[in-house]
Amino acid sequence: MPDWFEIVLRTFTAVVILFALTKALGKRQISQLSPFEYITGISIGNVAGYMSLDLDNLWYLGVISLLVWVSLSVGMEFITMKSKKVRDIFDGKATVLIKNGKLFKKQLFKERLTLDELLEQLRKKDVYRVADVEFAVMEPSGEINVLLKKAYRPITPDMLGWKIGEEHEAKTVIMDGEVEYDALEKSGHDRMWLEQELKRNKLRQEDIYLAQVDSNGKLTLQTADDRHLPENIQSEPKERVAILTEQFEAELIRLERLARNDKDRQVYQSALDRFQSRFKPQ
Template sequence: MPDWLEISLRTLSSVVILFIITKLLGKRQISQLSLFEYITGITMGNIAAYISLDLDNDWYLGIVSLAVWVGISVAMEFITLKSKSIRDVVDGRGTVLIDKGVLLRKNMRKERITLDEMLEQLRKKDVYRVADVEFAIMEQSGEINVMLKKEHQPLTPDMLGWRLPQTIEPQTVVMDGHAVDRSLEVAGKDRNWLKRELEKQKVKMEEVFLAQIDSQGELAIQTGTESKAHNPSTKPKDQIAELLKQYEDELYMLERFAMNEDDKLDYRDAINKLKTAMHFYPPPS
């Protein structure tokens, strides 16, 4: 067999073997390497190169070496799953870098991170003042996670006492001009419904690049061209119902935090009047 053909076959075999090994070791081998996994990855790459190019020795010895490394790696994963102490040694532990707005110089030196690097990592989290940080920790992967102090955290609907409608995952029902029957079934629709919706918006199935059904049951169509993009607007009654619901939640919150009984009565009266209007605009089902 010519050398070039043997090398080609060995390389192809190495790629297949490495792919199977990576699947066995799991996604963590790719995304969040521990020190041991990093060493394993480098070693397996070198062994694969040996299998591909070394024509002077028996190539199957490289396969044996790969199998041993995989066995060790898989065994280490099971051991670290069972033992916290071994996991701390193999994967490492998180290190606190900021506590109550104060930089911990000793821990920064331990992780060999400079002030410039620390400030850069904070800016990536949209944090520009160290004093605003309640807690920051460097994870085993090297990523720095940050928790802001209460007064600097962004407002959420829950903080304001708003009760928002539940959001359901959008279902992709058309891709590249072809209907996705499984997604239609999950959304409680069928091809006849899809055909009617496309006819309403004067779009042919083969023109649709992407179409999704949102939590309100509305179909949003993308044709891949700006002039033909179709994004149906929400029904006015549904918009009014959602706004009225937000106002109701705000009034309930104001009533709850009212300073005296007279103010509470005023808010309660406003809520009752608002409920009368909401009767004509029921929330979307």
Template sequence: MSLWLEIILRTLSSVVVLFLVTKLLGKRQISQLSLFEYITGITIGNIAGYISLDTDTEWYLGFVAIGTWTIVSVGIEFWTLKSRWVRGIADGQGTVLIKNGSILETNLFKERITLDELLEQLRKKSVFKVAEVEFAVMEKSGEINLLLKKENQPLTPAMLGWKMSKETEPQTVMMDGEVLQEPLRSTGKDEQWLRHELAKLKVKPESVFLAQIDDQGQLDVQTGSQDGSLAPAKQTARQQLLQTLQQCESDFEQFGRFARSEEEREALLSCSRQLKQVIRQAQPELK
């Protein structure tokens, strides 16, 4: 086999092995790697380079080395899950930089952080005055997190004693022109409703780049153009009442289909029919 072809095959083999090893070791970002994981990454990368280019030795020994490093790394990761002492050695511990509003110079020196670097990190957290900080810690990943003093913390509904209703995450119901059936069903809507709403917005289904339904049942459509987000015009109180009645009627009918007894089923479907009649009579006034 010619040398260049051997190098190509070795390199492709290294890529496949590195991909599998990376999947096995997890998907932490570079900033989240512990010291041992960082060393492991560098070492495995060097071994992969050796496998690709060192044609004078038995190349398969490189895969043995990668396998050994992988087993050791995975073993230590599982060990750190079980032992706090091992976790402290392998991953390190956080360092307090500001306590009770005072900068701890000794800990800054220990982590080799200058005041300029500390102030820069605080500015990234939208804090421009050290006196506003009650507590700051450098995490194992190198990121600095902080707690503002009570008087400098943003006002929240909980501070005012307000009880807020629960909010659920928006459901993505269309992507690249394709309807995602499972998220759509979880919102209580169906494909017919979705196509009706798109028709009201004068948007073809194949033109939809992204469509989401929020916890209020409102559809937001992105076409991927400069037109921005397309959403139905804000409804009047009468239109909201009509939509609520229609949703209730639909819910009664759906619950009736899954009723546990014939009596319960008939009661729910009867409510659905009566409500449908009310909607038909009131619809001219509620549009």
């Protein structure tokens, strides 16, 4: 076998093995690393490079070495999950940098963090004055979390005593011209409602690049030619009444279809008949 072909084959094999082992290590290995995981990552990379290029030694010895490193890392993760003392040694502890607006110089020196670096991290949290900080801590991952004093925190509805309804994430009901039926059902609507909304906006399904329904049931659209609907334009009262009428009718039809029994279905059907006889033109 030619050397160049063997190198290609070994490199490809190393990539496949590394990918499989990284998946086995879990997401934390590729996000926030502890010192032990950092060492493991460097060592695994070195062994993989050695395994793919060194033609003088048996390649399977590199695979064994990779398996040993991964086994150590996984075993250490299980140990740190069981023991806080071991976790503190290998993962480290959080360090308080600011308390009640006062900087702790010794803690900054311990973490080898300059004032410029600290102020930069505070600015990333939209904090521009140390005196405004109630509590700032450096996590074992190196991230700095900040709690502002009450006087400088943003006002929330809870502070004002307001009761706010629960809000859910927006459901993507159309993506690249394809209807996402599961998301549409979870949004509380059906295909007929979606078709009526598209018809009202004079659009076809294939024209839609992205369509989402928010927790209030409002549909927002972005077309393939980069138009955003609905546009922030105040419609005429007659047009708004017509839109609300169509929406109410579509909601009655949806509820009638989703009724759990005949009694409920008759209630919705009766309401729909009265609505159509009163508001819909004959």
